[in-house]
Amino acid sequence: MSIILEAKKVSKYFGGLKAVDEVDMSINSGEIFGIIGPNGAGKTTFFNMCSGVYSLTRGGIWLSNENITGMRSERIANKGLARTFQNIQLFKFMSVMENVKIGFHVHTKTNVLNAILHTSTYRKDEQFVNRRALEIVEQVGLSPYKDTMAGNLSYGIQRRVEIARALALDPKVLLLDEPAAGMNPNETRDLMLFIKKLNKDGYTIVVIEHDMKFVMNTCDRILVLNFGKKICEGNPDHVKNDPLVQEAYFGKGLLTKEADT
Amino acid sequence: MNQLMNKVQKLWDEHKIVSMAVLFILLLTVPSVFPKNYIMGIICRILLYILLAGGLNVINGYSSQFCIGYAGFFCIGAYAEAILSLKAGMNFWILLPISGIITAIFGLLIALPTLRLSGKYLSIVTLGFSEIIRLTVLNWNGLTGGPMGIKGIAVPSLFGLEFKSAIQYYYIFLFLVILFVFATSRVIKSRIGRAWMSIREDELAAKSLGVEASKYKAMNFMYGAFWAGIAGAAYAPYTRYIDPTFFTLDEGFNILAMVIVGGMGTMVGPIAGSIVINIVTELLRPISEYRMVVYAILIIGMMWLRPQGLFGATQSILSGGKIMKKSDRGKKKGREAA
Numbered sequence: 029m030s031i032i033l034e035a036k037k038v039s040k041y042f043g044g045l046k047a048v049d050e051v052d053m054s055i056n057s058g059e060i061f062g063i064i065g066p067n068g069a070g071k072t073t074f075f076n077m078c079s080g081v082y083s084l085t086r087g088g089i090w091l092s093n094e095n096i097t098g099m100r101s102e103r104i105a106n107k108g109l110a111r112t113f114q115n116i117q118l119f120k121f122m123s124v125m126e127n128v129k130i131g132f133h134v135h136t137k138t139n140v141l142n143a144i145l146h147t148s149t150y151r152k153d154e155q156f157v158n159r160r161a162l163e164i165v166e167q168v169g170l171s172p173y174k175d176t177m178a179g180n181l182s183y184g185i186q187r188r189v190e191i192a193r194a195l196a197l198d199p200k201v202l203l204l205d206e207p208a209a210g211m212n213p214n215e216t217r218d219l220m221l222f223i224k225k226l227n228k229d230g231y232t233i234v235v236i237e238h239d240m241k242f243v244m245n246t247c248d249r250i251l252v253l254n255f256g257k258k259i260c261e262g263n264p265d266h267v268k269n270d271p272l273v274q275e276a277y278f279g280k281g282l283l284t285k286e287a288d289t
Numbered sequence: 290m291n292q293l294m295n296k297v298q299k300l301w302d303e304h305k306i307v308s309m310a311v312l313f314i315l316l317l318t319v320p321s322v323f324p325k326n327y328i329m330g331i332i333c334r335i336l337l338y339i340l341l342a343g344g345l346n347v348i349n350g351y352s353s354q355f356c357i358g359y360a361g362f363f364c365i366g367a368y369a370e371a372i373l374s375l376k377a378g379m380n381f382w383i384l385l386p387i388s389g390i391i392t393a394i395f396g397l398l399i400a401l402p403t404l405r406l407s408g409k410y411l412s413i414v415t416l417g418f419s420e421i422i423r424l425t426v427l428n429w430n431g432l433t434g435g436p437m438g439i440k441g442i443a444v445p446s447l448f449g450l451e452f453k454s455a456i457q458y459y460y461i462f463l464f465l466v467i468l469f470v471f472a473t474s475r476v477i478k479s480r481i482g483r484a485w486m487s488i489r490e491d492e493l494a495a496k497s498l499g500v501e502a503s504k505y506k507a508m509n510f511m512y513g514a515f516w517a518g519i520a521g522a523a524y525a526p527y528t529r530y531i532d533p534t535f536f537t538l539d540e541g542f543n544i545l546a547m548v549i550v551g552g553m554g555t556m557v558g559p560i561a562g563s564i565v566i567n568i569v570t571e572l573l574r575p576i577s578e579y580r581m582v583v584y585a586i587l588i589i590g591m592m593w594l595r596p597q598g599l600f601g602a603t604q605s606i607l608s609g610g611k612i613m614k615k616s617d618r619g620k621k622k623g624r625e626a627a
Contacts, residue, residue, distance in 0.1 A: 079497060081493070100496070101496045101497055102496045102497075102500060102501045102502065105497055105498055105499035106499045110497070110498070111497055113493075113494070113497075117491050117493055117494035117497075118491075118494070119486075119487055119490040119491055119494065120490070120491075121490060122486070122490065126483070129483060130483050130495070130498055132480075133480060133483070133484055133499050134498075136480045138479050138481065139481070140476055140481060140508070140512065142479075143475050143478075143479035143480070143481055144471075144472045144476060146475065150479060153480060154479075157480070193498065194497075194498075196498075197498060197499060
């Protein structure tokens with residue numbers, strides 16, 4: 029197994045606030061990696077640094093041994109890192125197919141002249157985009173909705189569209205920011221199976237999630253953040269039994285008080 | 290309105306080649322239907338403004354960079370043609386693309402420093418740019434003739450045929466409009482158009498999908514500016530005399546009004562806007578400057594009742610961010626009836 033995404037001593041300070049402080053992470057290709065932590069632990073900030081939305085205060089990030097520190101997000105997407113957003117950022121007024129088609133941007137080459145003259149480059153690109161977009165829509169199970177406007181779909185389906193759009197990039201690593209947020213238990217279970225299936229298809233997936241059942245059942249390894257610092261890393265069982273993790277989630281007051289009295 | 294549009298659209302799609310041919314022949318026969326120079330003048334104006342409003346619509350409507358100083362680009366195109374044809378004696382047909390390219394370079398020059406600006410800040414910069422161009426033209430006596438303008442611009446000719454009157458010039462404008470609609474509708478349907486629209490709808494998401502937002506915004510500005518240059522180059526020999534008073538901010542607002550009234554983000558929008566505003570202008574000529582009041586009311590009313598314009602992209606962020614489901618619309622009607 030080779031390391032595909034690596035973060036070394038990554039830090040982000042907003043003025044005096046250490047949102048993310050010296051976090052190390054290495055993700056092997058082909059695994060599902062979970063990042064958890066209480067609210068405000070810096071998970072999304074960490075994601076935003078990986079995908080180039082924020083710049084790093086310190087540290088560095090490598091994508092398959094290539095330094096991507098400080099690159100703009102569109103460059104990073106081009107290198108093969110796709111992401112979804114916590115509060116869905118779909119093109120609400122475009123159909124599902126159009127949403128997915130935009131994901132193919134980095135794989136096509138048409139320029140203005142090609143488009144006006146309908147040259148072979150243009151025709152090849154359009155054929156490729158149409159064919160692959162249909163394939164992906166089918167793969168993700170969105171065929172019935174392919175011509176529906178994305179903004180009109182239900183929450184769970186919108187999540188899927190966002191993932192489908194990211195898959196169009198044919199990414200090496202797929203970052204999912206709270207994919208199960210706001211879903212009912214049935215939708216969450218569907219999503220869980222869906223992510224496992226994607227993983228089996230060969231995608232490396234990094235997922236931020238609050239739903240413990242979801243994380244414990246899907247992820248191979250988990251990283252726990254609290255107040256911007258890494259407090260634990262390992263497989264689900266290890267993380268579950270870690271005293272620091274328990275403290276971060278449940279606090280320690282109650283047990284010691286009982287012991288005192 | 291929407292239903293009617295859908296019906297027309299459907300009819301058009303079903304018999305595409307036939308309807309295009311019919312439309313083309315109708316357009317060719319326009320000068321024989323209206324042999325008067327006065328009416329042909331108005332029709333030429335409409336066609337000229339279709340070019341301008343269409344070009345502005347590419348910027349404002351498709352990538353949602355709100356440019357209000359479009360008259361600046363128009364000015365550059367017109368002066369480029371006039372100066373090069375007078376001083377270098379170049380042919381009109383060569384000058385058309387050259388003026389377009391010169392204007393596109395100016396478009397790039399203004400796009401580069403403003404890539405990080407959006408919304409009203411970008412608008413203010415374009416406003417300033419338009420004024421800078423006008424003032425430069427007004428004061429650079431040596432090159433542009435200053436307030437005296439440039440007189441006696443050569444009339445274009447083709448195979449010994451001179452385009453002197455509005456009736457003959459109509460065909461040049463028609464040719465350019467057809468070229469514009471043809472090229473732009475193809476660009477819009479391609480990967481580039483998709484990238485522009487993705488930036489309009491959600492720039493963050495577009496970037497996360499690898500769309501180089503700054504590059505495409507600059508390209509968008511250049512494309513829009515290019516057509517303003519072409520329109521300017523066609524306009525200069527049409528009037529045969531240009532001076533800086535043609536290219537004031539009012540002119541920019543006039544073009545903007547056409548885009549807003551007609552509707553942003555569609556190919557039909559600016560065409561409709563140009564027709565409506567130019568006809569209103571002609572009808573209101575007797576009340577002279579008071580017609581500005583009518584424009585203002587028109588724009589305010591439009592923004593209030595139909596923010597996307599007459600034929601604007603209903604299914605886009607331009608329609609005020611509302612998504613109307615079919616079922617909702619049904620319910621609303623039902624409630625109103627009750």
